[in-house]
Amino acid sequence: MEQNGILPGRTEGKATIRVRSLEPHSAEFTSEQIGTIADIAERYGSGQVHVSARQTIEIADIERSAIKEVFVLLNGNGLYAGSSGHFMRNVMACSRWCLYNVFPLSDLARKLNNLYAEQKLPGKTDISLSGCGFSCTRSRTSDIGIIAQATIEVNADKCTECTLCVREPLGCQVEAITLSDHSVSVDGDRCIQCGYCTNVCKFSSLVLKGTSFAIFIGGSGGITPKEGLIWKSVASEQDVVDEIAGLLKCYSSVAQKGERIGSVIERLGLDSLTEVNHG
Ligand code: SF4
Numbered sequence: 001m002e003q004n005g006i007l008p009g010r011t012e013g014k015a016t017i018r019v020r021s022l023e024p025h026s027a028e029f030t031s032e033q034i035g036t037i038a039d040i041a042e043r044y045g046s047g048q049v050h051v052s053a054r055q056t057i058e059i060a061d062i063e064r065s066a067i068k069e070v071f072v073l074l075n076g077n078g079l080y081a082g083s084s085g086h087f088m089r090n091v092m093a094c095s096r097w098c099l100y101n102v103f104p105l106s107d108l109a110r111k112l113n114n115l116y117a118e119q120k121l122p123g124k125t126d127i128s129l130s131g132c133g134f135s136c137t138r139s140r141t142s143d144i145g146i147i148a149q150a151t152i153e154v155n156a157d158k159c160t161e162c163t164l165c166v167r168e169p170l171g172c173q174v175e176a177i178t179l180s181d182h183s184v185s186v187d188g189d190r191c192i193q194c195g196y197c198t199n200v201c202k203f204s205s206l207v208l209k210g211t212s213f214a215i216f217i218g219g220s221g222g223i224t225p226k227e228g229l230i231w232k233s234v235a236s237e238q239d240v241v242d243e244i245a246g247l248l249k250c251y252s253s254v255a256q257k258g259e260r261i262g263s264v265i266e267r268l269g270l271d272s273l274t275e276v277n278h279g
Pocket residue numbers: 094095098099100101102130131132133134135136137
């Protein structure tokens with residue numbers, strides 16, 4: 001039987017355990033949790049760990065006979081094996097400390113990981129959360145990708161041409177802002193809605209008007225990379241949680257074994273994943 005987070009080792013009789021923290025959440029291990037992982041790696045493994053691309057920690061070379069003991073140590077410290085096979089993969093989020101966050105999505109990652117850590121799905125399913133349009137966690141090439149967005153208001157007449165929003169080190173990273181004739185304008189095609197310029201501008205010329213979440217679905221990486229399609233834009237974290245719940249329900253009812261969300265969309269169309277069609 002498939003066991004969540006236990007991968008066959010490269011050596012006969014050994015396994016790799018993929019570990020995630022559900023509290024605070026993977027990618028934010030506490031120092032105590034890191035100590036536990038180091039202790040397990042030293043006592044039961046090779047003394048080394050690997051940080052996976054999906055923000056889990058893999059402890060390799062564990063004797064299969066020691067797995068139960070290892071689990072007791074992990075679980076006593078808020079750590080769990082998971083994120084493998086057809087179980088929901090670890091929900092990734094970018095760093096809550098990044099200056100470009102429209103707002104940090106770490107707490108949303110914790111919520112989703114706790115909701116879905118043990119959920120089995122028809123095919124590989126990953127959720128990636130990005131705090132802004134730079135999409136460092138590859139939200140656009142995930143089965144479900146969330147990107148926080150800022151809507152900015154431009155009050156051109158208030159611009160003093162201080163130039164802070166256009167030059168290093170605080171200036172717009174995608175060169176969407178133009179200053180001219182004592183005025184400022186933002187190129188909507190270039191702007192990735194990170195909202196950073198509204199922190200930089202001290203003259204209320206660039207102001208944060210609102211925030212939202214763009215939801216992309218059907219993306220994938222790997223040998224057949226695919227860009228996700230924009231699914232919806234919603235206002236709150238709770239909306240994101242509700243939309244994902246509905247989407248996973250539909251996906252589970254229509255997908256064939258092993259079929260990822262992007263393949264369902266190709267076979268049945270985007271509407272097949274809409275709740276209204278599933279009651
Ligand atoms: S996606 Fe944006 S907020 Fe997240 S790490 Fe990258 S730059 Fe920072």
